[in-house]
Every structure is written in C-alpha cells, then in structure tokens.
Amino acid sequence: MDNLFTILSFLNYAIRPYLELGLFLILIVIIGYLYLQLKKKNNYIQLIFDKLHIQDPELEKEELTKILSKLQIIELTKIVTKDKFFNDNILNYIFEDTKEKKLFLHYTQEKTIADKVLKEGFQFRYSFYKTAYKITRDRLDLIYKHSRSKYFGKNVLILSISTKIHNYYSEELKKISPPEAFVEQILTEVPPFHDENNDIVYALSNKFVKGYFNYETGEIINNPEFNPNFDCDIFRKNLERLRDAYSKEK
Template identity: 40%
Template sequence: MSNKIIQEKRMKGYFIQAAKDMLKGEGLKSISVRNIADQAGYSYATLYNYFKDIKDLFFECVNDFQDECEEFVLLETKKTPRGIEKIRAIIRAYSKYFIQYPNVFELFYLEKITGIDNKQPTSDLICNFLDKLCAEEWSYCIKEDLVNIVQADSIRSIIKYQIPGLLLLHLNRKNPSDYNDFLALLDKQLDKIVKVDKAAKKIKLTEPEILNFIFGNCDKNFCFIHYTKDEEIANKIINEGFRYVESFYNTAEQVTNDKLHLTHKHNTYKLYGNYIVVICISTNLYNFFNDELKKTKKNISVENILAEQSPILNDNSDYIYFLPKQFVKGYLNYETGKIEINPSYNPNYNPQIFYNNLKELIINHK
C-alpha cells in the first residue's frame, strides 16, 4: 500500500471519527462541515479533499456505526446457544446499542434519507440491518428444522418493523420511560413474535414458494419428482445426476402444475421420504428425441437417450441409467420448506452424446 493511500485512509479516519463522536453526542441537526473539521483538527476545506460532500461522510459513518453495533452484538451474545434463543439475544443487544446511543438511532431511523444520502441502497442498508444480524441464526434454525422457511420469513418481516417501532416509542416518547420496563416489554413482545409452534412446523406443499420451485417455467419443461428419506442422497443426485434401474418411471413421477394433481401424487409417494428431488427436462428437447424414437417403432424411453455415460449392469443383471445432473433442478424438504437449488441446472442441456446414444440404441434394437 502506497504512502499516499495510507495517508488518505488516515485522514478520512480522522474526519469519520470526529463526525461519529459528534453524531453520538449532539445528533445530526447540530453538526456542520465546519465543526466536524474543527473537531478533527483540520480546516473544512481539507474535508472536501476526502469526501464529495457531508452526505458522503455521513454514509461512511452509517457503515462504521453498523460495524460498531455488530461488534457489540457479537460480544453480548457470544455465550448464547444457537437458534431461537440466539436470535432473541441479538435483538436485545441491538436494542441496547441504540438505547446507549439514541442519536445514532435518530440518524438511522428518524432522519430523512435525503439528509444522509440520496441513494436507495443506503436506505436498504439501514432497514435490513437487524435482519442481517440475525440472518446466520435463521439459516441455522431452518437447517435444524427448528422453523420452516415460511415461518422464518413471516417472523423476520414482523421483527424488521416492530423492533425499531418499540425503540422509537421508548427513546422519543418515553413509553415505557424506564429502561428495565422497556427490556421487559421487549421480552414480552419477543415471546409473541419469535415463537415456534412445533405443531405447525409442517408446511403445505401448495405454498407459493414450493409451487414456484417445482413448476417455474413449467410451460417449457416436463417436470418429475422423486422422493427420498436421506438429504445426503438428495445432495448426491444434485452433484452426480439421477440414477435409475431400467425405467426412469420406476422411481420418478411426472407432475403437472395443478394443485389437486400434485397433492394426489404427494399423498401417494410421501411415505418414501421428506425430500423431493425435482427433475425438469425441456419439452422441446424431450419431444425431439421422442419423435425420433417413434420413427424407429422401437420401445425405447427418451430418458435412456439422455445420458452421458453408458448404462451398467447391477447384480440382478438390470441396466442402471444415469440422467445428467443438469436436469436436476434441486430438492426440497416438504416438512420444513427448505429448498436447495442445483447451480448446474439446465433443462435445455443437449450435448452431442445424446445424438450418439440415439444412433447406438437404434442399432442395438434392430
């Protein structure tokens, strides 16, 4: 790092720290470029060498305050067990920070965004801050089946708006006026908000998020589902492709974008496991090979053509086929709502080897 960059970073740090000290102590309305510069020990003209304007400086302060708050939260919650209890502890620590620095709360939540920065990302940065602090724990709760995705999204949305509201009433309207009374009220509200009803843990397969995952772009693809009890197997299918014995339809069921049809299929096959692997093949691709096979008048399944490796024989002398991982959209846990998307998913995947397979199968079936 050059001396010039080091010097610039040091000088910016002086002004940022001066602005932060004044914001904490006096609030936004009482400070100006001149008194920030005075606090830093430099002329106000020097400040403009490092910041476009005062809003640019305030934006840096917002970032610094968030880092400071995050460090405070980490310190306050480091011994708290993971999960719902940790989320509650994070919210309490977040609230304590702003009670300790009410002028920072005013900067974040009461000052018009145009007074800080004209950019929407700054507003999003502030509004999503608490959710960002809790994000890792929500992921943990979903992974451990403590809460499903639908529940988590609902609770997170309530927290995003309700906690700043509680702080606003306490800091600006003294309601409640006592700090301990506020913490008691906060805990009571968290008991109602961050509450997981074990009996309600299962979600409906027809939830919009689930349907969208299974049937997104369904007008362009044929969709199939496969059930398994083991998430490790579901991940293996994502990473290695879908293997099946003799017929693809022995273990995969075609589904259409119809709730009644999907529910019927689900009730029939759900006993095979909580994890549903979703497989999608482009209708254009499928129909092309299907039409080619019809011309041969041979009883060959399209899926047996769509393979990148030759089938192998198992101990029962049955052929095992391998559908490429590109046709695997991902999987979901229908009890928790967890969705895992395959980054390699491409329903239009169409390498040359498919055409080679077609020729070879036609020859072998003559």
Template identity: 40%
Template sequence: MEYIAVTILIGYIVYLHYNLNKKNNLIESMVGKLTKLEKEWDTEHVLNLLEKLRQLSNESNLKRDRLFDEKVMKFLFANDDDSKIFAHYTKDEKVAKKIFEEGFMFVDSFEKTVEQIIDDSVDLTYKHNIRKYYGKYIIIICISNEVYNHYDSELKRLDKHNIQVEQILTEHPSCINENNDEVFTLSKHFIKGYVNYETGAIEYNPKFKPYFNTPAFNDNLNRLKD
C-alpha cells in the same frame, strides 16, 4: 371318580358365572358414566370440542407439510410452460446432494421411481400423498419440452417404442448392476434441485439446464441402430 369330575365341573361353572358378573358390572358402570357425561354435554360443548380437534389437526398438518407454500410452488412449477417436470422422493439429504453431482440413477423404467407433476393442486395433492412416505426430500427433475420431444420423435422414427426418452438423456452408457438390471443415469443438468416438504427449505442445483443437449445423447440413439 365321577363325583370328583362333576365337582370340578360345577366349580368351573361357578367360576365362569362369577367372572361374567364382574364383566357385566364393569360394563354397566362404564355405560353409566358415559350416559352421565352425555347428559352434561350440550351441543355447544360438543361443537367446541370438535373445533379444537380440527385446529389441532390443521396445526399438525402445517408443521409436517409445507409443499403448498407459495415459494415452494414457484420452485416446483416455474418451468411448467416449457418443460416436463418430475418428482422423486428420498429420505436422505445426502442422496439428494449426490444426485446434484452424479445425476439421477434409475433401473430399467424411469416412471417407476418418479411422478410427473403439473401445476394443479388436486393432481399434486394426490401424487404427493402417494409418494411422501418415501421421504421428506423431493428431487425435482425438469426437462425442456424441446429436448424431450426431439428425442421422443427420434425414438419413434427408429421404431423404438420400448425405449424411454430418459434412457437416451444420459451422458454415460448404461451399466448392469448386481441384480442383472440395466441402470441408467439421467444427466445432472436436468436436476433442478430439491425441497424439504416438512420445512419448505429449497436447495437449487447450480448446474441445472433444462435445455441441455450433448452429442452423447445422439450417441445413445446411434447405439440403438446397431
């Protein structure tokens, strides 16, 4: 019995040694080929290859991202001097068009689903790279500083620091969803439009009014007093 066990063990050792030699031979062969290529490639060859890779990378980025086209930047920041601008990303164009008609719905906190953007390329690049994987359609929300600051001051006067201005800028009372979260709908008049950052195509909201104000906003404030 011991003889059989020893024989099996010796056979297994031989098998391992054989496979190890095969791997070593393969590695030596690959190293030899790479070394040969390395000797044949001069500095100019390597630099040309790197330049081609860089060009391919740039072409790919241009095809995928038109956010920084001049017309898109003008669309984003035409109201930058007198308004606060926010961006929300979505994958579905139907959702973007629905927001034109119904307004922008958000749960509890407006800031969770949007980014405030400013006319600064570094800031925009950083925020875009964080959000762009949520979808290629960017909803642009624009609220005049005059309207925003007025209701911000009113909330501070009422000592309602836990309430966001965007929660006041709704034409309909908030509601509770199936998850027991409070849902708000920012007025559709603050929706400037949307842009497809892959193609640069822009859709304008014909109902956009950054200075829009309505008694419904004051009604929302008055409910906070109760």
C-alpha cells in the same frame, strides 16, 4: 253448532284433495332436488377419478376418501403438521419458469442421496416413470401424488426437461421403434451399467435436475448446473447406439 260442524266437514272434504296434491308436489320437488344433488356429487366424483386416472373406483374408494379429506383440510394441514409442500415458496420454486418444460418429482429419504443426484444425475432402472412422477399445476393431482409418495422420503427432487428436447428424441425413438426404450434412457451422459441384481441402471443427466426441497423443513437446495434445455453429442450417440443395436436384432 251443527251448522259449524257441517261447514268444517264441507271444507275438509273440499280442501283435502288440494292439500294432498300440494304435499305430493312438494314431495316430488324434494325427490327431484335430492336426485340432482346426488347426480352432481356422482359427476364430481367421476371427474376426480378421470383426472387422477383411477381405473377401478371400488379398489380406490378408500384412497379417494382420503384425498377428498385432504382437499378440505389442506390449509389446516399446513399449519398443524410439518408438511410444507403446499407452501407458496415451495410451489413457486417447483413451477417457476416451467413454460414448455416437462416436470417430474422423485422422493428420497436421505439428503446425501439427493445431493449425489445433483452431481451425478438421477439413476433409474428400466422405466424412469416407475420412480419419477409427472406433475402439472393441477392442485388436485399434486395433492393426490404427494399423499401417495411422501412416505418414500422427505426430500423431493425436481426433474425438468425442455419439451422441445424431450419431443425431439421422442420422435427419433419412434423412427427406431425399439420395444422397451424411453427418452430418458437417451438423455444420459454416462453409459448404462448393471447393478448387483444385474438390472440395467441409467442416469438421467444432472443438467435436468433443478434441485430438491425438504417438505418438512421447507429447505430448498438448487443445482447450479441445472439446464433444462441441455443437449449434447452424447445424446445423439446414445440414440445411434440404440439404433444400431435394434437393427442387429431384426
């Protein structure tokens, strides 16, 4: 019995350092794995911030959490809610024949307003980009922008401008270098006017309005006058008028 106890004591003494070393190595591996997972997660989150152009992670933390949740349940959302924005027919309509086109979305609650835009063009004050959101096929970007904008209205207008047309007038504007001018202010067929607040209102030509859809019902309304490649003498006159006005200010 004493011999057995002696043998066990010897084995414990001899093996224990190896057991401790083994446990230590296992612990190092676990810590390393957790570190890599955390780093991978942080890199993924940073990628999302970069893609969505979020400048302050602290201010947008809650919003990002909501977006990530939408990424996980987007398919379920299409089934259990009225939001049909990501249905295939809607996405196909938005992005059909969009090669070499610049795409923008604008949300409005009233159908009558959307119908008016199809006929009279898209009105905006000062900056076109404050009410129209540039989009691409990037699904994450779409989810983000739709989740932020959907509460402005269920009718979503699609604005589409030929990249060639947009770039041409953009380059012409650079030659003039007016301090507060945008291409969309040139692409109007009617003169700008002042509203009741004395703000200048521009109307992007209705030729650049593809149509609109209702993301609750899935209804799609086409604009028969839509032509993303539309160009006319009025645009060049607008540019010339802007050039003359800026020259007088110098």
